[in-house]
Amino acid sequence: MCEYLIVGVGTDDFMIRRKNRTxxxxxxxxxxxxxxxxxxxxxxPENDLDKxxxxxxxxxDVMIAGEDHRMESVYIDAERELKKMGVAVVYIERKKQCSSTYIRNRIIEMYSKL
Known part of the structure; x- marks a missing residue:
């Protein structure tokens, strides 16, 4: 799909602002x-959602995001503008097992059985 893959990783500050937790x-x-x-x-570094x-x-020339973001207004607006600039927007399926919430809950569940 791409010749050169750039991945944005949310900074700690951005994650606190976005999810209200570290x-x-x-x-x-x-x-x-x-x-x-x-x-x-x-x-x-990903410091904000300004795509x-x-x-x-x-x-x-391609922006890839998780399917879970598809209906967020910031992504809807960005997709509309990026497409005007010739950028393809691709949403990929998010696996439940990769969710930090899922992982946290599994850890809590495992330790509660000890």
């Missing part, structure tokens, strides 16, 4: 995990 893993840890994926060419600004900064 991530279990620090930004630096999440970056290292994403960098270890052989298909990833570059990891960049148009990201387009002008990185010049991508």
């Amino acid at each position: 991530s279990i893993l620090s930004y630096e840890q999440r970056v290292e995990i994403v960098k270890a994926i052989r298909y990833v060419d570059e990891v960049v 148009i600004a990201a387009y002008y900064k990185y010049g991508f």
Whole structure:
């Protein structure tokens, strides 16, 4: 699908603003995990949801986002504008087992049985 894959990883500050909580893993840890994926060419900080600004900064021709974002107004607006600029927008299925909420609940469930 792409020749050069840039992945945005939400900064700790952004995650607090977006989800009102910190991530279990620090930004630096999440970056290292994403960098270890052989298909990833570059990891960049995601400080906000401004996909148009990201387009002008990185010049991508495809934006890939999780299916769970499809109905968020910020993504709907960005998709409309990006398509006008010739950018394809692709939504990929989100696996339940990859959800941080799912992982947290599994950990709580496991420890409550001890």
